[in-house]
Amino acid sequence: MSYQLDTGICHRIQNATPNEGELFNGSHTLQVLSLKKVGKQTEGVNLPSDRYRIVLSDGVQFIQAMLATQLNEMVVDKHLTRFTIVCVERLSCNYVQEKRLVIIMALRILGQVDQKIGEPVSIDASTSEASTPAPERPPQQSVVQPSTSTITAQPASRPPPKGNWHPIEGLSPYQNNWTIKARVTQKSELKHYSTQRGEGKLFNVTFMDETGEIRATAFNQVAESLYPKLEEGKVYYVSKGKVNLAKKKFSNVMNDFEISLEKNAEIEECFETTNLPMIKYSFVTLGELQNLNKDSTCDVIAILKEYSDVNEITSRATNRTMKKRELTLVDKSGFSVRLTLWGNQAENFKPDEQNPVVAFKGVKVGDFGGRSLGMIASSTMTQNPDIPESHALRGWYDSSGSGASFQSHNNAGGSFGAAGGGGFSRSELKPLLEMKLEANRIPESEEKPVYFSTRAMVMHIRGENIAYPACETCNKKVVEDGGAWRCDKCDKTLAGPTYRYIMSFAVSDHTGQLWFQGFNDVGDTVFEKTANEVIEIKVGGLAKLILTSAYASQDRDETQYNLLLSKACCKSYNFLLRAKRDSYNDNNRIRYGVSRILPLNYKEECDALLDLMDTSWGQQTLKSESDMVVY
Template sequence: MVQLTSGICSRLSEATPAEIDEIGGGYTVQLVSIKKVTAVSAAAPAIDRYRIIMSDGVHFIQAMLATQLNDLVSNEEIVKNSVVIIDKLTCNVLGDKRLIIVLDLHVVSREEEKIGNPTAAPSLAQPPAAVESRPVVSAPPNQHSPPATNEPVLAQPRPATSNRPGRSIYPIEGLSPYQNNWTIKARVTFKSEVRTWSNPRGDGKLFNVTLMDESGEIRGTGFNAVVDALYDKFEEGKVYYVSKACINLAKKKFSHIQNEYELNLERNTEVEECLEPSSLPMIKYNFIPLSQLEELQKDSVCDVICIVKEIGDLTEIISKANRPVTKRDLIIVDKSQYAVRLTLWGKQAETFAADDLSVIAFKSVKVGDFGGRSLSSINSTIMAISPDIEEAHLLRGWYDGIGGEKTFHSYSNVSSGSASAGFNRNEIRSILDVKQSQIGIDKVDFFSTRATIMHVKSDNIAYPACPTQNCNKKVTEANERWRCEKCDKTYERPEYRYILSMAVADWSGQAWLQGFNDAGLAVFDKTADEIMQMKEQNEAQYNAYVAQVVGKTYNFSCRAKQDTYNDQTRVRYGISKISPLDYQEEAKHLLNVLMTSPWGQGA
């Protein structure tokens, strides 16, 4: 049986908030209850939090999980009666109520029988005299104070006592608009450049910083005069005491940080560098493999760690705001054996100084979906070349050992030098099997099938695209010229590109497949320019040419993905690769099947 830490629940229950911080971590408890509660506020949307009951086998106490640990519950890494080691916690106080918040833990055993018959631990009869009940700040106009509730409210965190007299430190996790007189101790992980704007209402400027402590992250923004007062005080990588800023609801449109609140830096905001040694983390990553980009929504933000396979030249385009913008394209790969184009913009593109095959960790890059999957830097992107972290060392060892010899799959927007997912004869699936298996509903799935073209939609077979290399953006006609909004240029004529929708069938059923330019070239053996010219000159000849592909059989590599269009959700099948039958190759495959079958082996 697992040994729990004797007496820890009584010790935590009777300790003052300051003493709880001194207790530290490293003790083993059992989670006899995990319950989802929702902290409701008129000033903020509902936030899922988890209340837990921790037991040492003799006594139990209540606590809350910090929101960064929510995934442990949702992924069922911890369940009722799991045994865990508490690595770090803190204590908040609201009036005469204390709330213990678990900041970090790791699992010892996921499923255990209940240990002992614990009872409620004895607690302090009164809140400690040194703890002053802080008044709740009035809610913003047209809003209301949080409703009374029996659930603990994370509105008045009890600060941890600092090693400096008169200074109390709050965890970022505990900040909310309903408190004052707080100070956080946080590391600056990102500082933006000063950005300016001009509109009919006037001119202005702003900057923002990302602040991080062990409990979480928060974004701080300063405007106009605050820029002059505070911008030079912040330096990336250093730790600061920050206080007297306004806590507002986070504007998710402008920030991808996982925090419901953000700081509005003001003229009286105090920023003081912490000169004592600090154990605050430098940066927190949540890496995903490149093979999972298809599962992310367009414009979502993620962290990746990769090998830079190719480095493009620095180029310049004209933005929609009619301003020149510099960019640089990279082709990156990782252990999932996928290759993806990542575009750096502005200063990051200009100052990029890594060599080919360097290991780079990117925090907060945006996912794009035009023509496949791609990544691009945004204002808050952090790039670390050859970082001294475990994931970087493992990736370096893998690539130097075996990764350099691997063939990498690619999304359709990666340069043709990278291999894409190919057709697998050993895993051919019938159309009926694909539909009945409901692949593509929960995540992106790939499959191989062999089918015959039954019909091609000929009314919208191609679109006018920008002729600039690697742009492919749709252009619009104006004054007998064609304009690309992305490149901010006009052209005498467009370059047409295929966009196919065709019905295919096999012995089991029929399905609609969608394909782009490569699929059209494979089917028609003419460029989209040529076929559109044919349509303009002789539509009857065009219709006959399109109809002649009906009845031809191809091997298809497809991607199944669920999407919503006109409020209807369905699974769409996209063509990743299409190739005509190679009868010699098919004969060899059939011969191999026969020779490896029981009949062939007995012959």
């Protein structure tokens, strides 16, 4: 198939003025002459994710440009290669260190040919500008001259010239003179902090343009000065900030760098807000949360099913009182997830309507009770956003979702995702001995758990204290008080408790034996009964269970209970474990807590073995066996 390239378009792009919107947003048919990765590591500092330099030809001339990072996948998947014919649908043109930088923002692949079309030659920027009339530029515009030219200085009190700003994804610590034009998509509260060096204030904002987003932080007097000046949703020119490596511990923004707003930073509001996104999302469904690691961040969009009143809790770590509110979210995946708001977010939350669609950006994934979500300082929440996902979710809920039933992750028995805190991974199965050796190498100072996937058989279950009486609202332990049960956390009296499992059991495989600890979902799977049903068997009747302490009855026959324990043994399961070092009675040890338990599905296990035999390892094994001589 033959293609007609847009002759002369390279010359137009090279000499375009910033206000030629039709050129930047038009469709241009060009050919890729070469692609080169330019991401690298310099002096131990990681630059942003890999970037690709692309050379584009119109059949007569060719120009160099950069691919926006969202197009990297085309190169990685080898859809975009040398001699590919493309339709460039959107591009931007900026000035970086006195040079013109063309960035390809969107393109569409038309086809592939075997050779170069025409005999294109390189465009010399200075020659082309010297030989053609200089385009008229707005007043105070920086003018690109030949190699001996200079840049006209801009007054500090005026905004940067139109179009002469730097893309966010191109910022790095090695550039000093830059200006970004970006929208504030998130602004934190003005926080107070205290360290050994004294007290101070800080706040952070997230800036976003069409190429990416970056977090900026201001401290003390600068924070007090800039805080009332920056507003969410507005667009600003930002310059003279210091670009540093991002502290990932405090940020969930997808950028390797962040901006420090110091006293010489300049920020001025921009009223030309075209082509700047309000906010970018990368949504996951509530059903997919089980595939995400604990403490990771994600974007979700869901229907607000219900919400609680504001409650006060006392933090064990800081002994400070905090306010919280819990939202119950549902979506098309059929799952229900609890999301927690804190502080002012909890107090000020008010739904726009009954069961609104709510979009969350950068919420934290927790594993309390299966899977949960929590707002953090950098998270954002938008009710009924005007985006396609919101309209689709609204239509589903109004038509059929309002009457649907939903399940929570702690009761889900489906497949699990990758290991590392997200779920059981068959490809990373480790025998108990190997797992124990790796766990023993956990440093004593390490606070985070290490996750393992393993398969083992339950050999023995400790029958003493197999469950505890819990409050049906908060799951905290309740105590018997004169025939009733008292929950100190909820400050209420219950007619009877709801028992929850707290198990300790020994497992074994061909390499050894270990003790695991598990909670309610583990007991439900192992016994196939609720903890209430098991304790009723243990104490010999429902009346004793309600009217007396389950473990105070002395005249009970535990034959049926012991038989139940026996039947629960000698069964194999797939486990996701979190191994963590702790200290008990001055003894340092490794505790293995069960995060997920999955009964064996023998069809899935057989399919996994068949898939394994199709791998190079499996084929090599089959060949080795076929070469063996049988006597």
